[in-house]
Amino acid sequence: MSHTYSYPRPAVTVDCVLFGFRPDAADLQVLLIERADEPHEGAAALPGGFVEVRDGGDQGEDLEAAARRELLEETGVKVDYLEQLYTFGKPGRDPRGRVITVAYIALVRSTDHAARAGSDAAGASWVSLRDARARVMAFDHREILDMAVARLRGKVRYAPLGFALLPERFTMPELRSLYETILDAPLDRGNFRNAVLRLGVLKKVGQRKGNGAGRAPDLYQFDKRAYDRATREGISFDPVPDSKGPPRVARAERKRR
Amino acid sequence: MSHTYSYPRPAVTVDCVLFGFRPDAADLQVLLIERADEPHEGAAALPGGFVEVRDGGDQGEDLEAAARRELLEETGVKVDYLEQLYTFGKPGRDPRGRVITVAYIALVRSTDHAARAGSDAAGASWVSLRDARARVMAFDHREILDMAVARLRGKVRYAPLGFALLPERFTMPELRSLYETILDAPLDRGNFRNAVLRLGVLKKVGQRKGNGAGRAPDLYQFDKRAYDRATREGISFDPVPDSKGPPRVARAERKRR
DNA sequence: TCAAAAGTGTTGTACTTACACCCATGT
DNA sequence: ACATGGGTGTAAGTACAACACTTTTGA
Numbered sequence: 001m002s003h004t005y006s007y008p009r010p011a012v013t014v015d016c017v018l019f020g021f022r023p024d025a026a027d028l029q030v031l032l033i034e035r036a037d038e039p040h041e042g043a044a045a046l047p048g049g050f051v052e053v054r055d056g057g058d059q060g061e062d063l064e065a066a067a068r069r070e071l072l073e074e075t076g077v078k079v080d081y082l083e084q085l086y087t088f089g090k091p092g093r094d095p096r097g098r099v100i101t102v103a104y105i106a107l108v109r110s111t112d113h114a115a116r117a118g119s120d121a122a123g124a125s126w127v128s129l130r131d132a133r134a135r136v137m138a139f140d141h142r143e144i145l146d147m148a149v150a151r152l153r154g155k156v157r158y159a160p161l162g163f164a165l166l167p168e169r170f171t172m173p174e175l176r177s178l179y180e181t182i183l184d185a186p187l188d189r190g191n192f193r194n195a196v197l198r199l200g201v202l203k204k205v206g207q208r209k210g211n212g213a214g215r216a217p218d219l220y221q222f223d224k225r226a227y228d229r230a231t232r233e234g235i236s237f238d239p240v241p242d243s244k245g246p247p248r249v250a251r252a253e254r255k256r257r
Numbered sequence: 258m259s260h261t262y263s264y265p266r267p268a269v270t271v272d273c274v275l276f277g278f279r280p281d282a283a284d285l286q287v288l289l290i291e292r293a294d295e296p297h298e299g300a301a302a303l304p305g306g307f308v309e310v311r312d313g314g315d316q317g318e319d320l321e322a323a324a325r326r327e328l329l330e331e332t333g334v335k336v337d338y339l340e341q342l343y344t345f346g347k348p349g350r351d352p353r354g355r356v357i358t359v360a361y362i363a364l365v366r367s368t369d370h371a372a373r374a375g376s377d378a379a380g381a382s383w384v385s386l387r388d389a390r391a392r393v394m395a396f397d398h399r400e401i402l403d404m405a406v407a408r409l410r411g412k413v414r415y416a417p418l419g420f421a422l423l424p425e426r427f428t429m430p431e432l433r434s435l436y437e438t439i440l441d442a443p444l445d446r447g448n449f450r451n452a453v454l455r456l457g458v459l460k461k462v463g464q465r466k467g468n469g470a471g472r473a474p475d476l477y478q479f480d481k482r483a484y485d486r487a488t489r490e491g492i493s494f495d496p497v498p499d500s501k502g503p504p505r506v507a508r509a510e511r512k513r514r
Numbered sequence: 515t516c517a518a519a520a521g522t523g524t525t526g527t528a529c530t531t532a533c534a535c536c537c538a539t540g541t
Numbered sequence: 542a543c544a545t546g547g548g549t550g551t552a553a554g555t556a557c558a559a560c561a562c563t564t565t566t567g568a
Contacts, residue, residue, distance in 0.1 A: 007310070008260045053265045098317055100320070212519090450548075450549085469545085470544065472546055522561105524562090531554085538546090539544105
């Protein structure tokens, strides 16, 4: 069956940059597909595909729904957070014809979902951000990935985004480690803790024992109500030092007292 | 001539929220088109139109180029700043068929360009934001406008955006008035001044006399080099008081000395 | 009992806020 | 001269970066 229009139309796809976090890894995880077909056969690609469109009264699916569907089909992953990133439509970005793609950032709580190969892909797998950057990527997916990382790095400083990457219950060191991973910078234990707790969105729910040496860290989970309110009211949560910082002198000074 | 595809495809358009600023007005200006055809004949709409696509080797124009072209065609305005806002693609947003639109925010230095009616529109005119919100708007353009205002309000606090709305040479009171207009909040004269000058992107270039009573304000323009550097390095420029503010007590206290 | 790791408190500095004061212009 | 409005300085108060101290765990 074919479909005819009086002017040429572009194909429209969605592509997803799916981030995950493993407490044991020193880097963010990204889910990549190995392309099974030409063009760019064998290259790494972001999961994604065509948006379902119909010409009748029912016009098809929403863009965000398309992103969720493609992620589920291609990788078997159900996302916890989804946000539109940017729309890429440069002529020539796909050699087969004009393709405009709406890119999304997706976050998942757990990378346990064994990423499995779907019908459109030779294979889907979690790759560390560092490794991902070393791969050859199809189309303009490198550019999309870079923009996604930049956005994540930027947004994490004023929105409580990182939380969507952790399991339901987590410890303060895990949360801090996550932010250090995303921002690629060391963060002060005490100050990070205070900043997070001042948000008032966390509940203490016991502690985790048996982690090896050291004091057992407290376990936290979200106060969903307070979290939603905070998100709506646009809280500011910046765990990054000001770079110019206040105490610059007077370290030895204090020791003398 | 007709174009045939094996799957149905959406039409893709660009729509622009074009902001302008008039120092004499107490509100931001938005450029609106009055729709000449059904659907929504007579309603207000954002300037925009179809992205040019070709099926051959030359695949057509870039999305951003489409936005610039439509603005020029429909309103005769050349924009100074253009930024992609969001892509709207909900099924049913256009009753005629599936249409996905890539929305842009555009800023112009001067609203002098007499907005003139183009071929696709019954009329294009600058309208204050307040008036725009009171109009009936076509499609989901109300939603697009609201998102654009929210983005502008948010972004202006950490990026030197507002500058793109002023003529080449401007005074500090004008710049402050612009920010007060965008943010819809009064700003302290001295503090605003200090914050702006601390950025180090302005050059003093004389002063403006003959404005009526009062001291003649200094004229400024950009140090382009410093401005670009600042933009690249992601300066933070937040003219908005912290809401909790420091001096809360001790006002009467000082008077007594 | 010691090392390791997490929780908690302390402190100087720098920055922000709200003004006050001084200056320049037109009437 | 004086009213109007813009430029400039300043003190109080606060937040925060750095880091010391305390507590709890496993070996």
